[in-house]
Amino acid sequence: MTTPDGRAQRGVFLLLRRLRVPLIVLISAYAVAIAGFTVVPGYHPNGRPWTMDFLHAVYFVSFLGTTIGLGEIPYPFSDAQRLWAVLSIFTTVLSWLYGIGAVFSTLQDPLFRRVLHENRAAAGVRRLRERFYLICGYDDSGTLVARELAEAEVRIVVVDSKTSRVDAVEIDSLRMQVPTLEGDASDPRTLSLAGLGSPLCAGVVALTGDDAVNVNIALAARLLNPQAEIICAARWHHKQPEMAAVGANHIINPFDTFAERLVLAVQSPSLHVIYEALTIQNANAMGTPRPLPLGRWIVCGLGPFGRTVRRNLERAGIEVTVIEEHGDDELPDGCITGAPTRSETWRAANVETAGGVVVCSADDTVNLTASLAARRLNPSVFIASRQNERRNSPMFRAAPIDLAVLSGYIVAAEVLRIIRAPQLSYFLRLARQQKEDWAHDLLMAMREHIGDETVESWSVTLDRDGAEAVVAALRAGRAVRVGDLMKAPDNRDLRLRAVPLLLQRGQDKVLRPEDDVTVAEGDRLLLCGRAIASSRMRWTVRDDTVLAYVLDGVASNRRVPWPSLPSLPSKA
Numbered sequence: 001m002t003t004p005d006g007r008a009q010r011g012v013f014l015l016l017r018r019l020r021v022p023l024i025v026l027i028s029a030y031a032v033a034i035a036g037f038t039v040v041p042g043y044h045p046n047g048r049p050w051t052m053d054f055l056h057a058v059y060f061v062s063f064l065g066t067t068i069g070l071g072e073i074p075y076p077f078s079d080a081q082r083l084w085a086v087l088s089i090f091t092t093v094l095s096w097l098y099g100i101g102a103v104f105s106t107l108q109d110p111l112f113r114r115v116l117h118e119n120r121a122a123a124g125v126r127r128l129r130e131r132f133y134l135i136c137g138y139d140d141s142g143t144l145v146a147r148e149l150a151e152a153e154v155r156i157v158v159v160d161s162k163t164s165r166v167d168a169v170e171i172d173s174l175r176m177q178v179p180t181l182e183g184d185a186s187d188p189r190t191l192s193l194a195g196l197g198s199p200l201c202a203g204v205v206a207l208t209g210d211d212a213v214n215v216n217i218a219l220a221a222r223l224l225n226p227q228a229e230i231i232c233a234a235r236w237h238h239k240q241p242e243m244a245a246v247g248a249n250h251i252i253n254p255f256d257t258f259a260e261r262l263v264l265a266v267q268s269p270s271l272h273v274i275y276e277a278l279t280i281q282n283a284n285a286m287g288t289p290r291p292l293p294l295g296r297w298i299v300c301g302l303g304p305f306g307r308t309v310r311r312n313l314e315r316a317g318i319e320v321t322v323i324e325e326h327g328d329d330e331l332p333d334g335c336i337t338g339a340p341t342r343s344e345t346w347r348a349a350n351v352e353t354a355g356g357v358v359v360c361s362a363d364d365t366v367n368l369t370a371s372l373a374a375r376r377l378n379p380s381v382f383i384a385s386r387q388n389e390r391r392n393s394p395m396f397r398a399a400p401i402d403l404a405v406l407s408g409y410i411v412a413a414e415v416l417r418i419i420r421a422p423q424l425s426y427f428l429r430l431a432r433q434q435k436e437d438w439a440h441d442l443l444m445a446m447r448e449h450i451g452d453e454t455v456e457s458w459s460v461t462l463d464r465d466g467a468e469a470v471v472a473a474l475r476a477g478r479a480v481r482v483g484d485l486m487k488a489p490d491n492r493d494l495r496l497r498a499v500p501l502l503l504q505r506g507q508d509k510v511l512r513p514e515d516d517v518t519v520a521e522g523d524r525l526l527l528c529g530r531a532i533a534s535s536r537m538r539w540t541v542r543d544d545t546v547l548a549y550v551l552d553g554v555a556s557n558r559r560v561p562w563p564s565l566p567s568l569p570s571k572a
Contacts, residue, residue, distance in 0.1 A: 014115060018106040022099040029095040033061045033088035042078040050075065065092030117182060118193055124179030125195035130155045133419065134194055134228075136185035136217050137207035138165040140390040140408025141233065143172065145205060145415050150174040154419070159185050159194045161208075186216035188224065196224050203229035205415055206248075211239035215246060222247035231418055233411045235304055250425075252414045254407040255305045259312035262358070262384065264432060266292040267316060271431055271439035274446065277455040278424060278528060279413045286452045293355025293382055296321060300340045300370055301360035302331070305386055309358050321349050340370035346377050356382040364392045368399055375400045421457040423526040427502040430511055442512060445499050450529050453497070457528045460485075460541060462519055467541035474521050478551065482525070483515025487550040489540045496536060498529025 037057035044050045052060070060073055064085065077085065106112050132155035135142050142158070146169070149156050158169050158180045166182040183190035185208055195201055204221040206214035214232045221230050232248045234240045235255065243251050265272040269292070299310045300323040310332075313320050323345060327337040338345035340361065351357065357374050359367045367385045374383060384403040387396050396404040417424050431439065446455070462470050470480055482503065488494040503513040504524040510517070519525070527537070540546050548554060 014112055015106060018109070018112070019099070019102055022095075022102040026092075026095040026099045029088075029091045030061055030065065033064070033084075033092060034058055036084045036088065037061065037081070040078075040080050040084045042075065042081050045075055052081075061088060061092070064088055065096060121179050121181035122193055124177070125157055125193075125198065128155055128157075128179070128195070128198075128200060131200050131202040132157055132195065132198075133202055134159065134191070134196060134204045134221075135207065136160075136191075136205065136214075137209060138162075138168060139207065139209055140406065141411040141415070142205075142207045143168070143390075144409060144412035145207070146178065147172065147174060148412070148416050149419070150176050150178065152420075157181070157194050159183060159190060161185065186213045186220075188220045191217065191220050192224065196221060196228070198225075201225055201228050203231060203419070206230070206232045207411065207415075209233075209235075211236050211243075215239060215242045218243050218248040219246040231415055233415075235407075237304075250414075250418050252411050253308075254410040254414075255308040256312075257410050257414060258305075258405050258407075259309045260432075262292075262309065263312050263316045263318075266294060266318065268432075268434075268436045268439050270436060270443045271434070274431070274439060274443055275428060277446065278428070278457050279417050286447060294318065295355030296350075296353065297356040297358065298323060298346075298349050298351060298354045298374075299358050299360060300374075301325075301362075301386075302335075303360060303362060305362075306358070306360035309360060321354070323349050341366060341373060343373050343377060346374050351378050351381060354378065354381055357384070359383070359385040361386065362388060364388050364395075368392075368395060368401075371399055371401050417457075421459055421526065423459045423502055423504060423524060424457055426504065426509055427511070427526055430502070430509060434511070442499070446528065449495065449497055449499050451497075453530045455528050456531045456534060457501075457526065458534045460525045460527070460537060462521055462523045462525070462541070466538075469544045469547040470519070470541045471521050472544065473547060473551070474519075480519050480547075480551070481515060482513050482517045482519060484550050485519070485525070485537060485540060486515065487540070489536055489543075489546045489550060492550045492553055496529065496533040498527045498533040498537065500525060500527050502526040 034054070034057045037052045037060060038054055039051065042050050042052065056073060065088075072081075133149065134157050135146055136159045138146065138158050138160040142160070146156055146158060153176065155176070156178055158166070158178055160166050160180075160182065161184055163182055166180050169178055169180045179194075181190065181194045183193070185191065185206070196204065204217060204225075206217040208214055208217070211234050214234065218230050218232050221228050229250075230248045231250045231252065232243045233252050233254070234243060235253065237253070240251050240253065261272065261275060264275060296319040297313055298321045299306050299313070302310070302322060302324045306322070310320050310322060322332055322335040323340055324331055324335055324337060325339050327335075331337070336345060336349045338348065340346075340359065351374050357371075359370045359374075361367050361370070364387060367387070371383050371385050374381060383401050384405060385396065385399075385401045387393070387404045387406040390406060390408060393404075393406070460467060464471055473480055482500055486496050486498065486500065488496055500513050501511070502525070503510040503517065503519070504526070505520060505522070513525075527533075540550055
């Protein structure tokens with residue numbers, strides 16, 4: 001199998017083309033040496049004239065060029081034969097040195113190494129037998145996404161333009177073998193080589209850090225693999241319409257996501273804890289809701305991050321004071337101009353009376369220094385600071401900062417949420433429209449049923465592929481309720497350690513469906529709970545006898561006499 005542009009064969013052709021002259025020289029040297037030994041006269045021990053036959057000539061020259069001879073065969077040489085042997089030694093040895101040098105030169109040639117690298121990557125993609133995600137970009141967010149998906153045994157392929165990041169895939173010791181390709185992800189040939197056109201490619205995740213490149217990736221993915229799910233990260237708002245126009249299914253702006261979560265923490269502390277539990281790995285629902293101050297906030301820095309935070313805070317009715325080091329005509333009224341690392345600037349912004357501070361610089365050193373300056377003037381102020389590089393995490397943990405915002409972590413959490421539980425975005429969007437009392441009740445339910453265990457979220461689709469037992473029961477006229485699915489499959493008197501979050505039926509969505517809600521074929525149910533609850537529930541919805549037990553309380557080893565579903569057509 002070759003790549004679309006024949007790259008898989010170029011390595012062999014390139015090697016042969018580079019070694020063509022050395023091979024001709026080597027073969028010619030051996031041919032001349034062998035021919036000479038068959039014609040140069042020698043003498044038999046009895047004194048008769050003698051010439052070496054072809055077989056002896058080939059044998060002698062074969063070890064002559066590599067070991068400088070093992071003796072004169074089959075008889076002692078004449079002076080003419082010895083002279084020819086000396087000439088043959090120098091000729092063959094020099095030919096070998098020339099050939100070996102050409103081999104090493106070719107192996108070190110960047111072009112040849114590039115072709116070999118592409119061939120290895122293409123071979124790794126061809127060996128995949130499961131659905132995989134193509135991750136374009138292996139920065140902080142790409143690293144986190146790759147690690148979590150590998151831990152979940154989801155196959156991935158990584159593409160990045162930097163050699164150091166491609167090498168980091170092996171250094172990170174992921175749980176499974178990951179094909180990697182160094183190349184420009186905006187080049188359709190690179191994406192094709194990485195498996196974009198494969199029917200096993202389930203989705204493309206564009207995390208290159210360059211919005212223009214991410215747009216090109218989304219366009220190539222939509223045209224070359226229309227069935228693939230496309231997830232794009234975007235830092236600039238004017239690029240998001242382009243991503244949507246070319247067919248991106250999900251667009252993640254880390255600045256918007258953080259700003260929304262910050263306002264959420266101010267307006268609904270309980271929902272913020274729920275959001276953290278559902279979107280952050282290894283999180284639980286036992287966090288204490290911390291009401292953030294409702295008073296005046298200070299936004300330090302008016303880059304893309306600062307403008308987004310300011311807009312969302314003001315939209316929530318919160319007074320905002322802006323600090324910007326470089327003044328211009330587009331600054332808002334009341335903006336304080338000055339270096340954020342100087343105490344005078346923070347005094348001018350009246351940080352002593354502020355409730356919260358968000359430091360938004362693109363430089364981690366500036367963010368840490370500015371946070372320290374604000375903390376010295378107001379020890380009780382809430383400080384959230386942008387963190388640009390993951391390697392600086394130890395300093396941010398040691399600094400007097402209440403919340404460090406790592407863009408890569410936010411993007412990774414959103415990508416994993418989309419891949420693992422696509423319905424979760426619908427739930428979170430609807431939940432933000434609810435009041436604090438509703439969120440508090442849900443948080444208490446999560447604590448009661450899940451406890452301090454890590455919260456996992458999953459979706460169950462009630463169709464023939466994922467819930468054949470439930471579909472058969474519904475077609476037989478049986479009523480199946482949400483509460484029935486929440487019963488333990490081995491003891492129907494016990495409830496699974498899970499909480500239903502959303503029931504989706506077509507375009508209709510029901511938040512926190514009650515136990516007496518009847519489900520229908522095609523419904524999608526979003527739940528959260530302990531990891532084991534997911535597998536136990538899937539056992540219930542797929543096994544006829546288990547479903548009959550949770551519905552009627554009758555345990556039986558016999559198959560339930562519900563009508564059989566027609567067999568599904570085989571998939572190509």
